[in-house]
Amino acid sequence: MTNPRGNGLRSVAEQSEEERGGPGSILSRQSRDHADLDALMRAYDDEPDADARGRVVAELAERALRHAFAEETVLFPAYRQHLPEQGEELTRHIEGDHQQVNELLVQLQDADPRSPDYDATVRRAFEVIRHDAHDEEDDLLPRLQRVATEEELRAIGAAWEVQRRTAPTRPHPKVPRRPPGNALAAVPLAVTDRVKDAAEHLAAGSAVRRAALAGALVGAVVAAVAAARALRRR
Ligand SMILES: [Fe+2]
Ligand SMILES: [Fe+2]
Structure with missing residues (x-):
């Protein structure tokens, strides 16, 4: 080939x-x-x-x-x-x-x-x-x-x-596509995206989705901590 x-x-x-x-x-x-x-x-x-x-x-x-x-x-x-x-x-x-x-x-x-x-x-x-x-x-x-x-x-x-793993989960066309702008924006966006993801799961209402909510909120915290650490290393 x-x-x-x-x-x-x-x-x-x-x-x-x-x-x-x-x-x-x-x-x-x-x-x-x-x-x-x-x-x-x-x-x-x-x-x-x-x-x-x-x-x-x-x-x-x-x-x-x-x-x-x-x-x-x-x-x-x-x-x-x-x-x-x-x-x-x-x-x-x-x-x-x-x-x-x-x-x-x-x-x-x-x-x-x-x-x-x-x-x-x-x-x-x-x-x-x-x-x-x-x-x-x-x-x-x-x-x-x-x-x-x-x-x-x-x-x-x-x-x-x-x-x-720690990236924003939703589209953000106004964020720059290059560092350092994209990396700086990623910290708050990764958190707010996961909170929105969690809110959508909660609105859907099933027990499975409520469990997913807990997971998504943990994900938001993990993403924030990891992104902040990654930025400190730059
Ligand atoms: Fe690729
Ligand atoms: Fe690509």
């Missing part, structure tokens, strides 16, 4: 986990999360019920936003550091795609999955998310792999995972 970009690089999609630097490497972590996002997009396609499709989109949105936020705060700065000559153009392009996804997800957040425009907006978001995964797997990550050691790829992977 050759790289669809024709750039002479070995796409992450063509590589074994060992070649990617092991399960903790940023290449392996990205590849697994892209596959999970793709599975959610396919679940949307296969789901006939509108309300259920709305729930799939909500799950996909949270996962895609956390993924992208961790790229903007960890992966892209590391990429620009390793490739100062060419790092700017590609990360600027992907950040533009992330911005588009944030804007589309804001539109979808309060939209009715039965409305005529809903599916078209979802399809636009899917297209950008898939394009973004290709930019990373076929281009950005193999370029990073050429200049970073496996140890560095694993360190970037670990830092990316920490940011992904």
Whole structure:
């Protein structure tokens, strides 16, 4: 299989986990999360019920936003550091795609999955998310792999995972896509997002959802503490 970009690089999609630097490497972590996002997009396609499709989109949105936020705060700065000559153009392009996804997800957040425009907006978001995964797997990550050691790829992977877990859970298109602005905004946003998530669970009212409320509030506190620690380390 050759790289669809024709750039002479070995796409992450063509590589074994060992070649990617092991399960903790940023290449392996990205590849697994892209596959999970793709599975959610396919679940949307296969789901006939509108309300259920709305729930799939909500799950996909949270996962895609956390993924992208961790790229903007960890992966892209590391990429620009390793490739100062060419790092700017590609990360600027992907950040533009992330911005588009944030804007589309804001539109979808309060939209009715039965409305005529809903599916078209979802399809636009899917297209950008898939394009973004290709930019990373076929281009950005193999370029990073050429200049970073496996140890560095694993360190970037670990830092990316920490940011992904504590990231805001809702779209915030007005927040800058680069550090330090995005990292500074993340502390209060990660907390307020989780409180809103918890309020929605509470409004839904079941015992299971009340248990989820407790989990979400604990998550808010954990996110605040972890984000504050991450900022202190910068
Ligand atoms: Fe991305
Ligand atoms: Fe990615």
